[in-house]
Amino acid sequence: MNSIEILRANLRNLRLRHGFTQEMVAEKADVTYRHYQDIEAGRRSVQLATVDKLATALGETTAQLLEAGRYPAPEAKRGRNPRQIKR
Numbered sequence: 001m002n003s004i005e006i007l008r009a010n011l012r013n014l015r016l017r018h019g020f021t022q023e024m025v026a027e028k029a030d031v032t033y034r035h036y037q038d039i040e041a042g043r044r045s046v047q048l049a050t051v052d053k054l055a056t057a058l059g060e061t062t063a064q065l066l067e068a069g070r071y072p073a074p075e076a077k078r079g080r081n082p083r084q085i086k087r
Helices: 003-018 022-029 033-041 048-057
Strands: none
Touching: 003 022, 003 033, 022 033, 022 048, 033 048
């Protein structure tokens, strides 16, 4: 896993853990929603200054955002799957 993949996974996992939408993180980090969306999806490279802004918005340090395995994926919320409901 390279550093961009680590960053993408950590951003997504941390965002979900906080219950934030992509739009909320973008606003807090003062980047456009589309820019954030592209970073998390891997469609755009990212400058270190932007990583700093994202880290601050999420209450973390830049080093923490780049640390592999630091933020495991949150557990899926359990709920009723409509496809499994028998009528």
